Amino acid sequence: MTSGPAQTPSEDTTAARGVVDLLGLLAYAELVSFFRLADDAELAPSLADKGELAGFAATEQGHYQRLHDRLVELGVAPEAAMEPFVAPLDAWHARTEPQSWLESLVKAYVGDGIAGDFYRQVAVLADDETRELVTGVLSEEGRAGFIAKKVQQAVADDPKLAGRLALWARRLVGEALSQAQRVAAERPHLAALLVTEGAEDNAESGDLAAVSRIFARLTDAHSARLKAMGLSS
């Protein structure tokens, strides 16, 4: 735990500021995802599904709590760390309001996936403890399996759904990338973490090229997730 890169969040380096941004972003993302999942559960067709979704929502709250506590540990007010990300994340959710139970499942799956890829990418250059926390918070295999199975089943029952849900997924990822670009522009320390990592592949490339390459990688991972749900990209 004490090995790894020397930078720790207590040092006032670009990386340290990036880490606070990362934790703040992830904390607010978990909190708002908790609220959205709880809202969406009202669309669930059965009491059992409602209960299941409530469980997913509660897991998000648990993650929020851990990230919140980590920020407190670092001497940072969690609310101040989250504040810069309220507008872009709220905007993403406002622009991607599910109109059905299935749309809400696809959103949870796609949203988690994109967010997970992004956070893992950024966490590579964070200090060890932050990286472990972020990685731990992101490992929710049971949930992804439950959702993929439900969507697959629905598409098998009514193949017409496949095209509509794939379009919905494309809108989700488009809106996510547009908010991510906004965040990258507004939060240089966070973007720096992303770019430094991207630059490992190609030290010649400028910041924008690195960001584009990372976004391309996220898009590939998105296609793999669509396949897992039985949707084509």
Add this chain to the structure above:
Amino acid sequence: MTSGPAQTPSEDTTAARGVVDLLGLLAYAELVSFFRLADDAELAPSLADKGELAGFAATEQGHYQRLHDRLVELGVAPEAAMEPFVAPLDAWHARTEPQSWLESLVKAYVGDGIAGDFYRQVAVLADDETRELVTGVLSEEGRAGFIAKKVQQAVADDPKLAGRLALWARRLVGEALSQAQRVAAERPHLAALLVTEGAEDNAESGDLAAVSRIFARLTDAHSARLKAMGLSS
């Protein structure tokens, strides 16, 4: 754990059926309370308060999960056990929709309180394991303290609020008693648990008298809770 009254939920006695009703009622109450708290958190004035309320909601989900698992353990489908209580609990929530953050806090406090009194009363005659589970699920001291402090502070800042919030609390308890009477009429096995316990005080009294006496006791406890929030009854 193996001492205590002989009846266990696996025996098809009135008490056993009452216990399944109790667990089903409590499970659905926790699930719906989870959803309502998560909804109400949107009214919270700050990110910190939102996070706090999300934590309360997640606690309800944890309780739901434990009650759900206990029903499964007893060989009962949790959804079947919850079903009879969906209409009365949804009706209570529909008739008591908070219009402000403070109303939502008072509702959480009053609703928890009434529910807790009621469940504890009924659980007295349940089997040991059920009683322990119910009592454990109901012990949420930190939360009650947080809410009472917030309401007290708001009333201290603006004394005009006291009367309005006390009226709101009266409406909450009135609607709860009306739904409880409906449940007692529709679920004789559950009502029997309540009445048997009430009858310990006065073996001569009929069912209705016992129920009324219990309701009177609940109302007294309600007045004590109003005082704790700085409201008069």
